[in-house]
Structure formats: structure tokens, C-alpha cells
Amino acid sequence: MKAFSRLHETLKRCEFAVTGECGPPRGANKEVIDKKIKLLNGFVDAVNVTDNQTAIVRMSSIAASAHLVAAGLEPVMQMVVRDRNRIAILSDIMGAYSLGIRNIPCLTGDHQKFGSQPDAMNVFDIDSMNLLRTVRNMRDTGKDMSGFDLDTAPQMFIGAAANPFADPFEYRVIRLAKKIDAGADFIQTQCIYNMDRFKEWIRLSREEGLTEKVYILGWVTPLRSAGMARYMKNKVAGMDIPDTIISRMDGVDKKDQAEEGIKICLETIQELRELKGVSWVHIMAIEWEEAVGKIVRQAGLK
Amino acid sequence: MITGSQKPIKEIIGLVEPYQKILILGCGTCVETCFAGGEDEVAVLASALRLGFKKMARSIRIEEMTIERQCENEFIQEAAAGVARNDAVLSLACGAGVQALAKRFVKDVVLPGVNTTFIGIQERPGVFTGKCSGCGNCGLAVFGAICPLTRCAKKLLNGPCGGSQKGVCEVNPDTPCAWHLIIERLTALGQLDSLRTYIPPKNWNTSLSGGPRTLIREDHIL
Numbered sequence: 001m002k003a004f005s006r007l008h009e010t011l012k013r014c015e016f017a018v019t020g021e022c023g024p025p026r027g028a029n030k031e032v033i034d035k036k037i038k039l040l041n042g043f044v045d046a047v048n049v050t051d052n053q054t055a056i057v058r059m060s061s062i063a064a065s066a067h068l069v070a071a072g073l074e075p076v077m078q079m080v081v082r083d084r085n086r087i088a089i090l091s092d093i094m095g096a097y098s099l100g101i102r103n104i105p106c107l108t109g110d111h112q113k114f115g116s117q118p119d120a121m122n123v124f125d126i127d128s129m130n131l132l133r134t135v136r137n138m139r140d141t142g143k144d145m146s147g148f149d150l151d152t153a154p155q156m157f158i159g160a161a162a163n164p165f166a167d168p169f170e171y172r173v174i175r176l177a178k179k180i181d182a183g184a185d186f187i188q189t190q191c192i193y194n195m196d197r198f199k200e201w202i203r204l205s206r207e208e209g210l211t212e213k214v215y216i217l218g219w220v221t222p223l224r225s226a227g228m229a230r231y232m233k234n235k236v237a238g239m240d241i242p243d244t245i246i247s248r249m250d251g252v253d254k255k256d257q258a259e260e261g262i263k264i265c266l267e268t269i270q271e272l273r274e275l276k277g278v279s280w281v282h283i284m285a286i287e288w289e290e291a292v293g294k295i296v297r298q299a300g301l302k
Numbered sequence: 303m304i305t306g307s308q309k310p311i312k313e314i315i316g317l318v319e320p321y322q323k324i325l326i327l328g329c330g331t332c333v334e335t336c337f338a339g340g341e342d343e344v345a346v347l348a349s350a351l352r353l354g355f356k357k358m359a360r361s362i363r364i365e366e367m368t369i370e371r372q373c374e375n376e377f378i379q380e381a382a383a384g385v386a387r388n389d390a391v392l393s394l395a396c397g398a399g400v401q402a403l404a405k406r407f408v409k410d411v412v413l414p415g416v417n418t419t420f421i422g423i424q425e426r427p428g429v430f431t432g433k434c435s436g437c438g439n440c441g442l443a444v445f446g447a448i449c450p451l452t453r454c455a456k457k458l459l460n461g462p463c464g465g466s467q468k469g470v471c472e473v474n475p476d477t478p479c480a481w482h483l484i485i486e487r488l489t490a491l492g493q494l495d496s497l498r499t500y501i502p503p504k505n506w507n508t509s510l511s512g513g514p515r516t517l518i519r520e521d522h523i524l
Binding site (some may be wrong): 181 | 455456457458459460461462463464465466467468469472473479482485486494497498500501502503504506
């Protein structure tokens with residue numbers, strides 16, 4: 001398979017890749033994006049751009065990704081099936097490709113109940129599995145969903161999400177296989193604090209031969225305080241933070257907790273690098289972008 | 303059955319306020335079973351309205367009646383005289399019943415007293431859950447007879463999403479994850495392998511997306 005993006009190229013060379021995060025702003029201010037670009041540029045291979053994450057209305061992932069392209073950074077443009085039907089999705093993907101966007105994780109999207117517009121009608125015309133298949137088919141056959149021969153079909157490096165911490169645990173591997181079959185080239189996972197469970201999921205995936213077929217990323221988020229750890233454990237859907245992590249954060253002085261959070265993060269990255277079947281680490285420092293460069297340097301990733 | 307729940311009394315008072323004489327018309331089938339619009343509910347609502355209007359120092363004449371089914375003309379016919387005697391009908395049927403009355407009584411005001419909720423079942427006494435969306439293209443054979451289009455908040459055909467934890471839906475901790483139930487049931491049936499198959503996008507043409515729906519049975523047309 002040829003390389004569809006720079007990120008793809010890096011991974012094909014068997015280099016351990018690192019990506020950062022750019023959540024588009026709640027507004028039309030491009031400067032917010034520029035600021036994040038400055039903090040990430042030089043430290044990461046690509047930047048994940050979220051699509052109205054947690055169902056809060058933000059600048060579109062396509063526009064934010066285009067700003068990144070213009071700045072020379074490679075975007076990983078998430079696309080969710082919550083807000084668009086198949087017509088809008090295909091049209092947006094063609095537009096995104098024309099703007100130089102080459103990586104696309106195809107996701108379900110958080111339910112709007114938790115977002116800024118809980119009264120909105122959700123779309124879910126097709127599910128993420130079918131979006132994957134559609135984007136792959138477009139790339140590999142040159143045809144859109146209706147079978148029409150496109151004048152230049154988008155050729156993207158395609159991603160999917162898997163949550164190793166969601167239930168039912170064993171079925172997660174079957175669903176991962178289904179996503180790979182549907183066209184996933186890479187897999188974004190959930191934030192890793194429960195390393196035992198992540199390792200078990202990787203082991204099961206490896207047994208099924210799945211880790212040979214896709215690039216799996218490990219996602220880390222440095223904890224800034226014990227309070228943040230507790231909040232994420234109790235309030236964020238799909239988050240699995242073991243008590244050992246909480247008590248480790250509690251165990252140090254408040255002023256040293258951020259440092260401890262980075263230490264935990266560096267340990268996780270080290271474990272991920274040694275884990276067979278993990279190809280890259282995604283560092284998402286929530287409202288703490290300046291930590292990314294520090295972590296990348298200290299981990300010796302760049 | 304089709305389930306519904308009676309509208310709040312305040313809203314109903316607002317609806318009937320402009321009229322002097324109203325007929326509260328119950329429906330003796332689905333909405334009676336879910337305690338929203340049967341004979342008992344008609345009687346209780348009539349008393350509540352009389353009391354409410356008395357408090358407001360307003361007079362209103364209320365007639366009560368319940369027919370077997372408001373969605374069928376032969377039963378609707380029984381209400382014709384009552385409808386004619388009053389200024390408006392407050393129907394306690396589902397949305398289909400309300401519209402059937404409006405179609406039959408072209409010149410009369412028909413008001414809804416019930417919020418129609420879903421096609422569902424009584425889970426246990428007093429608890430009803432939605433089970434079918436009437437999409438017109440049943441796929442239950444694939445999903446172990448559990449409908450993800452009705453019972454998954456995201457209508458996923460290839461679920462579950464990442465928000466499924468301990469068998470519970472991320473949208474509401476009191477709701478089981480439909481996909482968890484599907485997996486459990488297919489596992490018990492020894493058919494979990496069927497979920498490894500790719501399930502293609504839904505053809506929504508048979509649902510409302512394809513336009514207002516009509517069912518034609520040529521062999522029964524007179």
C-alpha cells in the first residue's frame with residue numbers, strides 16, 4: 001500500500017510516531033488555532049482535530065484542519081456521523097481532501113445530550129462502521145457510495161476508534177476486527193490510565209492477528225491535579241482511572257501534582273513504546289498545551 | 303401497543319379554555335392499557351377539569367365518553383352525536399386517533415389530551431419501554447430480536463459505541479445498552495458470530511424519510 005499521508009509514511013518506516021491535539025475554538029477566531037500550532041509545531045508528527053467534540057458547537061474540523069495544513073502541520077481530521085447524513089459526509093470529505101487533508105478518523109460522536117445543544121436532532125444516518133467502509137471504497141475503487149466514478153476520489157489514511165475500557169470487554173476485539181475489515185488503517189484509542197486493561201486488550205487483539213493489520217495509537221493525557229483525576233474518573237463517559245493513580249496524585253503536595261501527572265504520563269509512554277502492537281502515542285494535554293513539548297522532549301520522542 | 307401519557311392538566315386547561323362545552327373522548331385500546339386515555343382516565347380528567355374551572359370561577363360543561371378504538375371509523379361513528387352536541391372534542395387517544403377524529407368530523411375542533419410516546423410494551427406494572435420505531439424494514443432477525451434502531455440512542459447497526467459501560471447506556475444510567483443486550487442474547491443463543499458480518503447502511507426509504515407512509519393491500523380494496 002502506498003503512503004496516503006506524511007503520518008502514514010512515518011508509521012510505514014516503523015518510527016514510533018507522536019501526535020498532539022487541537023480542539024477547534026468555540027467561535028470563529030483563527031488566532032486560537034495559531035496559538036496551538038505554535039505550541040505543537042516541531043514536537044509532533046501530526047495533530048488530531050476534533051469534530052464538535054462532546055457535542056459542543058465549535059469551528060468545524062475541516063476549517064481548523066485547513067488552517068493547520070496552511071501552517072505546514074499535518075492534521076488528523078476527525079469526522080463523526082452524528083451531525084451529517086451520507087450526502088453531507090461524502091461532500092465534506094471531498095472538500096477536505098481538496099484542502100490537503102489526508103488523515104481521517106471515522107467516528108460515531110458523543111451523544112448530543114451532553115453537549116451545548118441537547119435539543120438537537122441527531123442524524124446517525126450511517127454508523128461509523130459504514131462511514132469507514134464508504135471512505136475506504138471511495139479510495140480503493142474511485143467510486144462514491146452510489147457507485148458513481150468520481151473525478152479524483154479522496155485518498156485518505158483512514159482511522160477508527162476503539163475503546164479498550166468500554167464494555168462488553170471481549171466483544172471490543174470482535175468490533176475492532178470489524179472496523180479493520182471495514183477499512184481502518186489506524187486505530188485511535190481512549191485515554192490510558194488503566195495500563196493492565198489496555199495491555200490485555202492489545203494481547204487479545206494480537207492473538208487475533210489484528211495488531212499486524214493496523215497502526216494502533218495509545219492516548220495519554222497528563223493529569224494536572226488530583227482533583228482533575230477524580231473529575232475525569234467520575235464525570236467523563238468511558239474513562240477508566242484506577243484508584244492507584246488517584247492515590248498517587250493525592251500522595252504528593254498540591255504544588256507538585258502537575259509534575260507527578262507528567263511523571264505518570266512519561267511512564268505510560270515508556271510502557272506503550274515497549275508494547276508490541278502499539279505504533280504511536282497521542283498526547284492530549286487538556287487546557288495545558290505547553291506540557292506537550294516538555295513531555296515529547298523528556299520522553300525522547302523528538 | 304402504542305403508549306402515551308396524559309398532558310399536564312395546566313396545558314389541557316389552556317387547550318379547552320376557549321370552549322363552553324367539551325367532550326372528553328377516551329380510547330379503550332392502547333392508551334387504556336398504559337393508563338393515559340381509557341374510561342378511568344376520562345373520569346378523573348373530567349373531575350379535575352371541573353374543579354379547575356370552578357376555582358377559576360368559570361363554568362364549563364363536560365361530557366364523558368369512551369369508545370373502543372378512535373383509529374377505526376365504525377367505533378368513531380358511536381361518538382358522532384356527542385361530538386355534535388359540544389364545541390370541541392378533547393381526545394385521549396394517540397396521535398392516530400386524534401387525526402382519525404379530525405378526518406371524520408371535518409367541521410369540529412379536535413384537541414389532543416395525550417402525548418403519544420412510542421410503540422412499546424409494559425415491562426412491569428406501571429413501567430413501559432419503547433421497542434419499535436415502525437421503520438418499515440424489520441431487521442430483528444440479525445439482532446437477536448432486540449432493535450438497535452429503537453433502543454440505541456445512536457441507532458447503531460454495528461455497535462456498541464465506546465460509551466457502553468457495564469451494560470449501561472451513556473445517555474442514561476437507568477437504560478440498558480441495547481447492544482450489550484444483543485451481544486448477551488446472541489452469545490446465549492450461540493449466534494454471536496453473526497455479528498462479525500458487516501451490516502450495511504440502513505435503507506430509510508420505508509421510514510418517514512421516504513415520505514409520508516401508506517400501506518396498500520390491493521386484495522382488500524373494495
